[in-house]
Amino acid sequence: MKNLIVFFLFSLSISITVEAQEDRFTTAMTALIEQMTVEDPSAIDWPSITNKLERIGSAEPDQWLPHYYLSYANLQLAMSAMNQGNPQGVEQYVKLSEAHLGKAKELTAMNSELKCMEGYVAQGYIWIDPMNNGPQYAGAAHAAYAAAIAMDEANPRPHMLRGMLTLFTPEFFGGGAEKAKPMLDAASALYEQESATDKGILPAWGQPTNNWMVQKAARDLAASDE
Amino acid sequence: MRYFSTLLLLLSLAASLSAQTSFSGLVVDENDEPVIGANVYLAGTYDGTSTELDGTFLFETTEVGEWILTITYLGYENWEATIQCDQSAQSFEVKLAQSTNDLEAVVITAGAFEAGEGKKSVTLSTLDIVTTAGATGDVIGALQTLPGAQRVGEDGRLFVRGGAAYETKTFIDGAYVAQPYTSTVPNVPARGRFSPTLFNGTTFSTGGYSAAYGQALSSALILESDDLADHTLTGISLMSVGGSLSHTQRWENTSVSVSADYTNLQPYMGLIPQNIEWDQAPKTSGGQVIFRHRFEEGGLLKAQVQHHASSMALSTLNPQLLEESIYVRLENDYTYAGLSYQTMLPGDWSLKSTLAYTRHEDRTRTIAQINERQDAITGNLQLSKGIGETHLLRSGLNFIYEDTQEGLRFEEHMEEHGVKEPLVAAYLEDDWTISKKLVARLGARVEYRTSTEELTLSPRWSLAYKTGEYSQIGVAGGRFVQTPTTNFLFQQPGLQSEEASHLLANWQWQKSGRTIRVEAYEKSYRNLALQTEKELNNEGGGFARGLDLYYRDRLSIPNSDFWVSYSYLNTERTFDRFNTPIQPGFASPHTLNVVYKYWVNRWQSMIGLTGVWASPRNYYRPDNGALAGQTTAFRDLSFNWSYLTQIKDHFTVIHFSVSNLPGFDNHFGEQFSQQPAADGTYPATTIRPPAKRFVFLGVLISIGEEGASIY
Numbered sequence: 001m002k003n004l005i006v007f008f009l010f011s012l013s014i015s016i017t018v019e020a021q022e023d024r025f026t027t028a029m030t031a032l033i034e035q036m037t038v039e040d041p042s043a044i045d046w047p048s049i050t051n052k053l054e055r056i057g058s059a060e061p062d063q064w065l066p067h068y069y070l071s072y073a074n075l076q077l078a079m080s081a082m083n084q085g086n087p088q089g090v091e092q093y094v095k096l097s098e099a100h101l102g103k104a105k106e107l108t109a110m111n112s113e114l115k116c117m118e119g120y121v122a123q124g125y126i127w128i129d130p131m132n133n134g135p136q137y138a139g140a141a142h143a144a145y146a147a148a149i150a151m152d153e154a155n156p157r158p159h160m161l162r163g164m165l166t167l168f169t170p171e172f173f174g175g176g177a178e179k180a181k182p183m184l185d186a187a188s189a190l191y192e193q194e195s196a197t198d199k200g201i202l203p204a205w206g207q208p209t210n211n212w213m214v215q216k217a218a219r220d221l222a223a224s225d226e
Numbered sequence: 227m228r229y230f231s232t233l234l235l236l237l238s239l240a241a242s243l244s245a246q247t248s249f250s251g252l253v254v255d256e257n258d259e260p261v262i263g264a265n266v267y268l269a270g271t272y273d274g275t276s277t278e279l280d281g282t283f284l285f286e287t288t289e290v291g292e293w294i295l296t297i298t299y300l301g302y303e304n305w306e307a308t309i310q311c312d313q314s315a316q317s318f319e320v321k322l323a324q325s326t327n328d329l330e331a332v333v334i335t336a337g338a339f340e341a342g343e344g345k346k347s348v349t350l351s352t353l354d355i356v357t358t359a360g361a362t363g364d365v366i367g368a369l370q371t372l373p374g375a376q377r378v379g380e381d382g383r384l385f386v387r388g389g390a391a392y393e394t395k396t397f398i399d400g401a402y403v404a405q406p407y408t409s410t411v412p413n414v415p416a417r418g419r420f421s422p423t424l425f426n427g428t429t430f431s432t433g434g435y436s437a438a439y440g441q442a443l444s445s446a447l448i449l450e451s452d453d454l455a456d457h458t459l460t461g462i463s464l465m466s467v468g469g470s471l472s473h474t475q476r477w478e479n480t481s482v483s484v485s486a487d488y489t490n491l492q493p494y495m496g497l498i499p500q501n502i503e504w505d506q507a508p509k510t511s512g513g514q515v516i517f518r519h520r521f522e523e524g525g526l527l528k529a530q531v532q533h534h535a536s537s538m539a540l541s542t543l544n545p546q547l548l549e550e551s552i553y554v555r556l557e558n559d560y561t562y563a564g565l566s567y568q569t570m571l572p573g574d575w576s577l578k579s580t581l582a583y584t585r586h587e588d589r590t591r592t593i594a595q596i597n598e599r600q601d602a603i604t605g606n607l608q609l610s611k612g613i614g615e616t617h618l619l620r621s622g623l624n625f626i627y628e629d630t631q632e633g634l635r636f637e638e639h640m641e642e643h644g645v646k647e648p649l650v651a652a653y654l655e656d657d658w659t660i661s662k663k664l665v666a667r668l669g670a671r672v673e674y675r676t677s678t679e680e681l682t683l684s685p686r687w688s689l690a691y692k693t694g695e696y697s698q699i700g701v702a703g704g705r706f707v708q709t710p711t712t713n714f715l716f717q718q719p720g721l722q723s724e725e726a727s728h729l730l731a732n733w734q735w736q737k738s739g740r741t742i743r744v745e746a747y748e749k750s751y752r753n754l755a756l757q758t759e760k761e762l763n764n765e766g767g768g769f770a771r772g773l774d775l776y777y778r779d780r781l782s783i784p785n786s787d788f789w790v791s792y793s794y795l796n797t798e799r800t801f802d803r804f805n806t807p808i809q810p811g812f813a814s815p816h817t818l819n820v821v822y823k824y825w826v827n828r829w830q831s832m833i834g835l836t837g838v839w840a841s842p843r844n845y846y847r848p849d850n851g852a853l854a855g856q857t858t859a860f861r862d863l864s865f866n867w868s869y870l871t872q873i874k875d876h877f878t879v880i881h882f883s884v885s886n887l888p889g890f891d892n893h894f895g896e897q898f899s900q901q902p903a904a905d906g907t908y909p910a911t912t913i914r915p916p917a918k919r920f921v922f923l924g925v926l927i928s929i930g931e932e933g934a935s936i937y
Contacts, residue, residue, distance in 0.1 A: 051265035051276045172870040
C-alpha cells in the first residue's frame with residue numbers, strides 16, 4: 001500500500017512536470033508573440049526575440065513553431081537591413097530565415113502557414129537584389145501564396161503578402177496599387193474573422209501591416225487620379 | 227514517521243532544484259570590441275540571455291548536472307563549453323571568431339570573371355548582358371567590355387590577352403563546343419551562337435584556368451546551362467531585323483521550351499547606307515527545343531537541340547586584282563545537340579556528364595565553290611567529392627572528335643582535304659582550403675592526341691589569400707596545349723600541338739556594390755604553327771604580357787551601375803607566315819572600355835552608354851612584307867534604351883540601340899590585290915565596318931504567370 005502511494009505520488013509528479021513543461025512552452029511563446037505584436041512595430045527588439053526563440057527551439061526540439069517564428073523574425077531583420085541599405089545583411093538574414101523554415105518543415109506536415117512563409121522567403125530574395133532576383137523569385141512567391149490559399153482559405157497572410165509583393169512591384173512589371181487593392185481587401189476581411197477567434201500561439205500576425213498597406217494603396221490610387 | 231522522512235527527502239530535493247547556478251562574463255570579437263546581442267544559453271534549456279551593450283551577460287539556471295554553454299552570433303563561429311551546474315557562480319571571457327561563410331570566404335579569382343547567381347567574383351548577369359550598350363544582346367559583345375579582351379572590329383570573336391580567336395574556347399556544361407560563332411564572310415563580324423538567357427552561370431577566364439578545361443591556349447568561356455525553367459511563359463519578340471516566338475511550359479519536375487526565330491537584314495539595310503554591296507543581306511532562320519527533367523532521386527537531365535540555316539550574298543572586289551567585282555554567296559547549316567545528366571551518387575560523389583554533337587556546313591559560291599563541313603562529338607564526365615571541410619576533389623574524362631572535310635572546285639579542277647582529330651583527356655584536381663585565409667587549387671591534365679600520338683601533361687595551379695575583410699590576392703599558372711587550326715592541318719596533317727604557359731597575379735577588393743581588380747600576367751608561347759618559305763613547322767613562339775584593370779561601382783551614383791576596364795598588352799610572336807617576332811594584327815597595346823547604365827524611374831527606362839577606345843593595330847602590307855600598316859584607333863560610343871511597360875497586362879520591353887553614335891570613321895586596315903600592278907605597287911582598298919552605325923529596335927513581350935519574364 002505504501003509503495004502504491006509512493007508510486008502514485010511519483011507518477012503524479014512526473015505528469016505535473018510534463019504539464020509544467022508544456023505550459024512553460026506556451027507561456028514563453030505567448031510572451032514572445034506579445035512582444036512581436038505591439039502597436040508600434042519600430043519598438044520591437046527583433047534580435048532579442050530571435051535569441052529567445054533560438055533558446056526555446058533548442059529546449060523543444062520537437063516543436064515547429066519556434067523555427068516558424070524564427071523564419072518570420074529573421075525576415076523582419078532582413079527588411080530593416082534593406083531599409084539601412086545593407087544588401088549583405090539582407091542576404092544573411094534571408095538565408096537564415098530559409099534555414100529555419102526548412103527546419104520547421106522537417107518537424108511538421110506541410111500547412112498553409114509554412115507554404116505562405118515559403119513565398120515570404122522568396123520575397124526576401126527579391127530584397128537582396130530586386131533587378132536580378134525580381135523576375136525569378138516573384139513568380140515563385142506568387143505560386144507559393146496561391147498554394148497557401150488553396151490549403152487554407154481562411155488564412156489572411158498569403159493574401160496580405162501577395163498584396164505586399166504587388167503593391168511594391170512597379171506597374172510595368174505588373175504591380176501597383178490598383179492590382180494590390182483587391183488582395184489587401186480580401187486579407188482585411190479574413191483578418192476580421194481571424195481576430196474573432198483565439199489562435200493561441202499559432203500564427204496570427206500581419207493585420208497592422210495590412211491596414212497600413214490598405215491606406216497606402218488608397219493614397220497611391222488617389223495620387224494617380226490627380 | 228517514515229512518511230515524514232520521505233517528505234523531507236522530497237523537500238530537500240526540491241530545494242536543491244531551486245538552488246541556482248549563475249553564469250556571467252564578457253563576449254568580444256577578434257578586435258576585442260564587445261559583441262552586442264549575442265545569444266548566450268544552455269543548449270537544450272530555456273535558460274540564457276543576450277549580451278548587453280558592453281558585451282557582458284548574466285543569467286541563472288536551476289538545472290543541475292552537465293550542460294553545454296553556447297554562444298551564437300550571426301557571422302561568427304558558435305562557441306561552446308561543457309559546464310557543470312553546481313550552484314556556483316561561473317564567469318567566462320569569450321572571444322568569438324569570424325565565420326568563413328560563403329559571403330566572406332576566400333575564393334580562387336585569378337584569371338576568372340564569373341557571372342551568375344550567387345557567384346562572388348566579378349559578375350555580369352543576363353540582365354547586365356542585354357542592357358550593355360554596344361553588345362546588341364550578344365554574350366560575346368558584353369564580354370568584350372571586360373579587361374583582357376581585345377577589340378578586333380572586323381572579326382567580332384573573342385581575342386584574349388594577345389591570343390588569336392581560336393585560342394579562346396567555349397564550354398557548355400563542361401563539354402567543348404566546336405563552333406560557338408555564327409558563320410560569316412571576311413570582314414563582316416561574327417556573333418555568338420548561344421543566347422545569354424540559356425545560362426545561369428558564365429565564367430570568362432582570361433588565363434590560368436582549371437585542369438577541367440583543355441584545348442584553349444588563352445581563354446575559356448565556361449557556360450553552365452539553366453536548371454528547370456521557372457515559369458510557363460510565351461515570349462514574342464518583334465525586331466527591326468526579324469522576330470522570334472517562344473513558349474516554355476513548366477510542370478512540377480519537367481520543363482520544355484520551344485522557339486523559332488527568323489532574322490533578315492534586307493529591309494533594314496535598304497534603309498541605312500551600307501559600306502558593303504549586298505546582293506542578299508544576311509538572313510537566318512531556325513529553331514530550338516530544350517527539355518529539362520528532374521528525377522525523384524534528384525538527378526537532372528537536360529537536352530537541347532538547335533538548328534539554324536543562314537545565307538548571305540555580296541559583291542566584293544576580286545582579291546586577285548581588285549579591279550572587277552566578284553560575287554560571293556555563303557550558305558550555312560548548323561546543328562547543335564547537347565545532352566547532360568547530373569546526379570548525386572552513393573558516398574557523396576557528385577556526377578556531371580555531357581555529350582554534345584555539332585554539325586556545321588559552310589557552302590561558299592564564288593569564282594570557285596568551296597564546301598566545308600565539320601562534325602564534332604565532344605563529351606565530359608566529371609566526378610567530384612568533398613572530403614571533410616578542406617578538400618574538394620574533381621576528376622574527369624573529356625573527349626573531342628572533330629572531323630573536318632573541305633572540297634574546292636574551280637572550273638574543272640577539284641581538290642579535297644580532310645582532317646580527323648580524336649583526342650582524349652583525363653584530369654584530377656583538388657581545391658584545398660589550407661586555412662580560413664588560404665585556398666589552393668592544384669590539378670593536372672593528361673591529353674592524348676591520336677593523329678600525332680602526342681601525350682601531354684599540363685599541370686595547373688592557383689592560390690588565393692585573403693589579405694583583409696574585403697581584399698585578397700591570388701596567383702595562378704599552368705601549361706596549356708592546343709591542336710593547331712584546321713587550315714594548317716589541311717596542309718600538314720602531322721603538325722604538332724601548340725603550347726602556352728601562363729603566370730598571373732591579381733589583387734581584388736570587393737565591398738557591397740564596388741569592386742576593384744588589378745591583374746598582371748605573363749604568357750609564353752611555344753610550338754606555334756609557322757609557315758616558312760620551305761615548309762609548315764612548329765617553330766613559332768612568342769610572349770604576351772600585360773596588366774588588366776577593372777573597377778565596377780553600383781553604389782556611388784544612385785540608380786546607376788558602371789564599370790571601367792583598361793587593358794595594357796605587350797606581345798610579339800612568330801606565327802603563321804611571320805618569321806620574325808612581331809606584334810600580331812589582332813593585338814592593341816591599349817584598350818579602354820567605359821560602360822554606364824542609368825535607371826530612370828520616371829521613364830521606366832534603363833539608359834546605357836558604352837565607350838570604347840583601343841589603340842591602333844598592325845596590319846599586313848604586301849609591299850614590304852610585314853605587318854607594317856597601322857589601323858586607326860578603334861573608337862565607339864554606343865547607346866541603349868530599354869523601356870519597360872505593360873501591353874494588355876503583359877510585361878513588355880522596348881529596346882532601342884545605336885552603335886557608333888558620333889560616327890567615328892574606323893578603319894580595320896587595307897585589303898591588297900594579290901598581284902602587283904604594272905608599276906609594282908599593290909592596289910588596295912580600305913577595310914571598314916559593314917556600316918557606320920547599327921540601329922536596332924525591338925519589342926519583347928512576355929505572356930505568362932504573375933511576375934514572369936524571359937530574363
